[in-house]
Amino acid sequence: MRILLHACCGPCATYPIEQLLLKKYEVTCYFFNPNIHGYQEYVKRYEALKAVCDNYNVKLSGFGEYNLFEWFSSVLKNIDDRCLSCYTHRIEATVKKAGELNISNFTTTLLISHKQDHEKIRAVCESSSENSGVRFFYEDFRKGWKEHWLITGKLNIYKQQYCGCLFSEKERFEKKSCHGSADIL
Numbered sequence: 797m798r799i800l801l802h803a804c805c806g807p808c809a810t811y812p813i814e815q816l817l818l819k820k821y822e823v824t825c826y827f828f829n830p831n832i833h834g835y836q837e838y839v840k841r842y843e844a845l846k847a848v849c850d851n852y853n854v855k856l857s858g859f860g861e862y863n864l865f866e867w868f869s870s871v872l873k874n875i876d877d878r879c880l881s882c883y884t885h886r887i888e889a890t891v892k893k894a895g896e897l898n899i900s901n902f903t904t905t906l907l908i909s910h911k912q913d914h915e916k917i918r919a920v921c922e923s924s925s926e927n928s929g930v931r932f933f934y935e936d937f938r939k940g941w942k943e944h945w946l947i948t949g950k951l952n953i954y955k956q957q958y959c960g961c962l963f964s965e966k967e968r969f970e971k972k973s974c975h976g977s978a979d980i981l
């Protein structure tokens with residue numbers, strides 16, 4: 797059984813890959829994340845994922861599919877609910893890629909995060925799978941949250957500091973003390 801695992805980064809891919817291999821899936825990771833800004837951050841996250849894939853001896857595709865124009869066009873249509881648009885953009889691309897690669901199952905590492913909207917991601921995966929011929933494999937990977945940090949520590953890979961987009965980077969690093977301060981410059 798083959799499965800395409802949409803993977804957002806190295807750390808989040810660790811535990812899901814282990815679980816899928818235990819279930820005897822032949823795993824291919826798909827790094828489709830034009831939501832990661834800027835480009836150097838995108839490359840760092842890809843390299844961490846590559847190290848994880850090499851560790852588990854699984855295939856990896858998707859690097860370079862980084863169309864910022866398409867991502868912004870799709871997310872800016874619904875800026876107030878941008879995460880939903882962002883999930884949809886990435887998951888629909890994953891289902892399309894699975895079809896192109898003739899892989900009949902897919903899932904996503906986004907299902908490991910306590911910081912993402914788990915139920916929204918699940919609903920997007922289910923609706924994207926409908927009539928596509930590609931089955932959505934659901935598992936609540938959040939149960940492996942602690943374990944994925946242990947594995948990440950052992951592999952000594954890059955750990956990102958924010959979700960991905962410019963909005964999330966600002967929310968993560970904005971410091972109230974900077975507002976109106978002449979010291980910023």
Ligand code: SF4
Binds near residue numbers: 832878960
């Ligand atoms: S916060 Fe994360 S999921 Fe939401 S739009 Fe930004 S990159 Fe996408």
